[in-house]
Amino acid sequence: MRLIASVKPNRSSGKCLLRVCYFGTYRAEYSRNQIMLEGLRCAGADVVECHAPLWASIEDRVQAASGGWVNARFWVRVLRTYLALLDKYRRVGDYDVMVVGYPGQFDVYMARLLTWLRRKPLAWDVFMSIYLIAVERGLNVHSPLTVWAIRQVERFACRLPDRLILDTAEYVEWFHRTHGVEPARFRLVPTGADDRVYKAVDAPLPDSGHFTLIYYGTFIPNHGVLTIIEAAHLLANEPAVRFVLIGRGPDKDAALALANQYHLDNVIFVDWVEREELPMHVARADVCLGVFGTTPQSLMTVQNKIYEALAMRKPLITADSPTVRAVFRHLEHVFLCERANPQALADAIRALQCDPALRQRLAENGYRLFHAQFDLMHNGQRYAAHLQELVS
Numbered sequence: 430m431r432l433i434a435s436v437k438p439n440r441s442s443g444k445c446l447l448r449v450c451y452f453g454t455y456r457a458e459y460s461r462n463q464i465m466l467e468g469l470r471c472a473g474a475d476v477v478e479c480h481a482p483l484w485a486s487i488e489d490r491v492q493a494a495s496g497g498w499v500n501a502r503f504w505v506r507v508l509r510t511y512l513a514l515l516d517k518y519r520r521v522g523d524y525d526v527m528v529v530g531y532p533g534q535f536d537v538y539m540a541r542l543l544t545w546l547r548r549k550p551l552a553w554d555v556f557m558s559i560y561l562i563a564v565e566r567g568l569n570v571h572s573p574l575t576v577w578a579i580r581q582v583e584r585f586a587c588r589l590p591d592r593l594i595l596d597t598a599e600y601v602e603w604f605h606r607t608h609g610v611e612p613a614r615f616r617l618v619p620t621g622a623d624d625r626v627y628k629a630v631d632a633p634l635p636d637s638g639h640f641t642l643i644y645y646g647t648f649i650p651n652h653g654v655l656t657i658i659e660a661a662h663l664l665a666n667e668p669a670v671r672f673v674l675i676g677r678g679p680d681k682d683a684a685l686a687l688a689n690q691y692h693l694d695n696v697i698f699v700d701w702v703e704r705e706e707l708p709m710h711v712a713r714a715d716v717c718l719g720v721f722g723t724t725p726q727s728l729m730t731v732q733n734k735i736y737e738a739l740a741m742r743k744p745l746i747t748a749d750s751p752t753v754r755a756v757f758r759h760l761e762h763v764f765l766c767e768r769a770n771p772q773a774l775a776d777a778i779r780a781l782q783c784d785p786a787l788r789q790r791l792a793e794n795g796y797r798l799f800h801a802q803f804d805l806m807h808n809g810q811r812y813a814a815h816l817q818e819l820v821s
Contacts, residue, residue, distance in 0.1 A: 446473050449477070449526055452527050464805065468810075473813070479517045525549070529554065550592070551591050560579045560580040591819055594618050598755070603729055641713065641716075642673070643713075652721070655687060656774060658684050659687075662691045670695060676700075681698075685698060715781075717741075719763075735747055740799050745791065748766060762791065762795045
């Protein structure tokens with residue numbers, strides 16, 4: 430549990446746009462929350478975090494959604510967490526607007542009550558639907574009642590804030606179709622990347638004789654990791670091509686099994702790497718791999734790893750979609766290929782392996798676009814403008 434406040438600037442100086450209470454049981458270490466918090470501060474906002482952790486891990490949340498919520502100990506933990514959150518809130522002081530961080534489907538109910546009492550506006554960075562995540566992970570098959578309840582909680586939660594924040598227009602349309610939320614209630618803040626961590630490294634690639642492709646992430650279905658393994662199988666007879674897959678998650682066992690089935694020696698699996706160490710691994714790669722899945726979540730978002738590759742001035746291969754094309758141009762900023770198509774991914778890899786000039790062009794153009802629109806400062810300015818709109 431924590432209450433972190435910056436020193437409040439003098440508003441008359443024009444250096445502070447507004448004072449934000451960032452509220453909830455949100456995942457404090459999750460990239461979206463860190464990017465939004467730091468972006469607001471870069472834009473001149475005074476941000477005070479009113480936070481109490483509820484979840485220990487992704488597995489903890491999945492276990493609760495799979496039926497663990499019926500355990501009395503879970504509700505004791507929930508009660509203690511929200512009492513601690515209320516205690517932190519008492520010491521926040523005055524603020525202009527409250528923001529509920531991701532995920533906040535349950536926090537919004539308390540936040541709405543507190544902001545009504547203080548007559549303050551409320552915004553919620555929805556970012557992703559936990560109902561959709563539950564469905565994509567198959568929890569509706571094992572715990573249909575729980576997933577139905579999550580859908581209802583999320584549906585009504587969307588009606589409480591004065592402003593809802595998402596990252597793409599396609600996701601806004603999904604919330605409109607699924608929960609009946611009017612699109613006019615949303616504002617967009619792209620996913621972006623934390624350019625304090627993901628920076629271009631002006632150093633030559635290791636002279637290993639390998640053409641290295643890197644994927645890192647949580648091995649979830651929307652990343653399409655099995656497509657990467659199938660592409661590695663198609664390229665197994667090209668000894669220079671090597672794949673490095675970093676992380677862990679629900680699809681990792683299947684990826685390991687498939688790589689073993691094909692007896693692939695061109696795929697290296699690395700366990701979880703701390704965020705501060707990850708850029709070093711990315712810097713050693715020739716090309717970054719984005720996402721290749723076909724889940725709704727994959728089609729509606731532009732994932733962090735895409736922006737992070739651009740922030741590090743790395744050429745990127747990722748799957749095509751209208752959402753991605755709304756932001757990037759094929760062969761100018763990124764190399765796009767068909768989703769869930771191992772042959773298309775293998776062809777893209779060959780194309781970049783044989784064309785150093787194209788790799789350089791993608792890296793430079795992507796890097797310039799990122800810093801022109803999607804770094805912490807630009808994302809923070811967008812976010813602050815949406816919040817200022819509420820305050821005004």
